[in-house]
Amino acid sequence: MKLSEKLKIRANQAAFLGLGLAEKIRHGQSINLFSPGFRQNPHRAFADARKRGPVYYSLAIRAWWVTGFDQVREVLRDPRFSSDVRKFPKRADAIRKQIGDDAFRLENFENPSMLNLDPPDHTRIRRLATHAFTAKYIASLEPRIRIIVDRCLDSLANQGSFDLMETLAKPLPAIVIAEMMGLPETDHARFQAWSEDLIAGTATNDPDVVVRAQASSRALIEYFAGIIESRRGDPGDDLIGQLMAAEEAGDKLNTQELYNTCLLLLVAGHETTTRLIGNGLYWLLKRPEQLARLRADPALLANAVEEMLRFEPPVMATQRFALEDMNFHGADLKKGDALFIGLAAANRDDRAIDRPNEFDIGRDKVSQVSFGYGIHLCIGATLARLEGRVAFERLLDRYPDLSLPDEPEWGANPFFRGFDSLDVRGVQQS
Numbered sequence: 496m497k498l499s500e501k502l503k504i505r506a507n508q509a510a511f512l513g514l515g516l517a518e519k520i521r522h523g524q525s526i527n528l529f530s531p532g533f534r535q536n537p538h539r540a541f542a543d544a545r546k547r548g549p550v551y552y553s554l555a556i557r558a559w560w561v562t563g564f565d566q567v568r569e570v571l572r573d574p575r576f577s578s579d580v581r582k583f584p585k586r587a588d589a590i591r592k593q594i595g596d597d598a599f600r601l602e603n604f605e606n607p608s609m610l611n612l613d614p615p616d617h618t619r620i621r622r623l624a625t626h627a628f629t630a631k632y633i634a635s636l637e638p639r640i641r642i643i644v645d646r647c648l649d650s651l652a653n654q655g656s657f658d659l660m661e662t663l664a665k666p667l668p669a670i671v672i673a674e675m676m677g678l679p680e681t682d683h684a685r686f687q688a689w690s691e692d693l694i695a696g697t698a699t700n701d702p703d704v705v706v707r708a709q710a711s712s713r714a715l716i717e718y719f720a721g722i723i724e725s726r727r728g729d730p731g732d733d734l735i736g737q738l739m740a741a742e743e744a745g746d747k748l749n750t751q752e753l754y755n756t757c758l759l760l761l762v763a764g765h766e767t768t769t770r771l772i773g774n775g776l777y778w779l780l781k782r783p784e785q786l787a788r789l790r791a792d793p794a795l796l797a798n799a800v801e802e803m804l805r806f807e808p809p810v811m812a813t814q815r816f817a818l819e820d821m822n823f824h825g826a827d828l829k830k831g832d833a834l835f836i837g838l839a840a841a842n843r844d845d846r847a848i849d850r851p852n853e854f855d856i857g858r859d860k861v862s863q864v865s866f867g868y869g870i871h872l873c874i875g876a877t878l879a880r881l882e883g884r885v886a887f888e889r890l891l892d893r894y895p896d897l898s899l900p901d902e903p904e905w906g907a908n909p910f911f912r913g914f915d916s917l918d919v920r921g922v923q924q925s
Contacts, residue, residue: 526540526544526551526555526560528556528909529909534905534907535905537839537912538839538843538852541560541562541837541839541843542840544562544840545562548824548826549562549563549824550562550563550566550825550826550834552826553835558832558833558834558835559826559828559833559835560835560837561835561836561841562837562840563840563847564841564846564847564848564862564864565844565847566823566824566841567837567840567841567868568841568868568869570834570836571813571815571836571864571868571869572868574614574818575817575818575821576815576816576817577613577815577816577817578610578611578613578617578814578871579607579611579612580816581604581605581607582613582816583816583830583831586816586831586833590604591604599713599716600712602751603712606751606752606755607755608620608755608758608759609621609624610759610763614870617870617871619746620756621870622746623738623746623747624738624741624756625874626737627675627734627737627738628875628878630877633878634881636675636878636881639671639674640667640671640882640885641885643666643671644663644667644889644890647662647663647667648662648889648893650662653922655920656900656918656919656920656921657918658916658917658919659772659773659776659917659918659919660914660916660917663886663890664768664769664770664772664773664886664917665765665769666683666687667765667768667882668765668766668767668768668769668879668882669687669690669769670683671764671878671882672761672765673686673761675733675764676733676734676757676761677731677733677734677735678722682718685718686718687765688711689714689715690711690715690761690762690765692707692710692711693708693711693712694908694911695708695908696708696709696711697910698910712758715758715762716755716758719735719753719754719758720754723750723757738756760875763873763875764875766809766911767809767810767875767879768809768879768882768883769913770809770911770913770914771800771803771804771809771879771882771883772882772883772886773917774807774808774914775800775803775807775887776887776890776897776917776919777899778806778854779799780897780919781854781899782854785799785854785855786891786897788856788857789891790895793888793891796887797884798856798858798861800880800883800887801861802855802856802858802861804863805842805848805861805863805865806843807912808839808842808865808912809911809913810911810912811837811839811910811911811912812835812837812838812839812840812910813835813836813867813871814834815833815836816831816832816833816834817829817830817831817832818830838864838865841864842863842864842865848862866879893923894921895921895924896921897921898919898920898921899920900918900920901918903918
């Protein structure tokens with residue numbers, strides 16, 4: 496990264512802090528994504544913003560926040576809101592200018608994954624990718640997931656304390672998605688590291704982190720290019736092979752779409768589950784009465800996973816853009832306006848959810864939007880739930896006395912909620 500680009504990032508950071516202060520002076524509060532207070536408890540900031548209405552304008556980021564449960568679901572299914580920033584010339588040109596003459600990054604911007612596409616392209620790519628995520632196939636993975644979890648825990652032997660993230664939460668979903676894609680076991684550590692770099696670069700003012708994220712993105716694309724090229728003529732029957740061969744109504748994934756879909760599925764396929772496991776265990780250990788209830792009634796496990804997703808979702812927000820001028824629940828939106836869709840905020844909306852700030856694994860109805868809503872609902876949601884359920888089942892069965900020796904530190908990324916490490920104490924039952 497050029498020195499001028501690093502200086503620009505630093506300048507943007509200073510401007511952000513200044514605007515955040517102005518927002519706090521004007522409104523009495525601010526959704527300051529990079530403040531220590533937000534990092535420790537973002538839910539308070541979302542609740543304060545929601546008091547001003549379900550759609551709130553943030554001076555700090557020059558964008559709207561949607562924080563109400565009903566309004567979040569409405570935006571995510573309303574065709575007047577777009578996921579594709581390329582439809583807005585001013586925004587798209589600014590991004591192209593920032594990219595400059597980096598042909599690799601420019602090509603990726605011009606050919607986004609389905610996460611950042613609208614119909615009909617989104618519909619076409621998602622339909623082809625979904626072939627590999629049928630409910631029957633995902634259910635068939637449970638015995639293998641159970642073996643992987645047990646192997647992860649076996650590696651601990653008789654250790655009295657361990658880092659849950661490094662031992663189980665990170666490797667489990669990485670191994671599962673890699674095996675689904677037919678990737679060599681020797682490569683697991685590499686693409687897990689690349690994935691973590693990519694996530695770290697999604698919301699940061701640190702130039703060095705941005706550089707690492709860009710390098711890891713390039714490395715992953717080149718990695719998949721090599722894998723795919725080696726399979727030309729004999730794609731195999733794993734997930735990558737199915738994507739290469741997938742055809743429906745005359746549609747196929749072109750080369751760039753294939754690379755980007757593989758990258759998206761790899762990263763999303765384990766980052767979400769990693770945080771689900773870490774966040775979920777943290778709250779079980781912080782609420783021992785809930786942990787005792789789950790141990791006494793294992794049938795609550797599936798419901799407990801839903802409550803974990805609601806209470807502390809792995810993904811805090813997603814983004815949309817207004818396709819037209821409109822008044823949306825009192826907010827006067829202009830075409831091209833950016834909206835941050837607060838998934839975590841919606842999950843704790845007291846107008847839609849009873850006792851939203853209580854962690855209750857026995858909740859009669861768990862309403863949450865942690866996997867999104869509408870046409871962009873996460874295609875890996877069923878897999879993440881299965882991995883989470885099996886992980887907690889085996890972990891709690893093998894460790895009857897888990898505890899937190901110290902209060903862990905939340906990760907710095909404001910959009911992906913979780914821990915880089917989570918030390919827990921306990922001895923495996925022989």
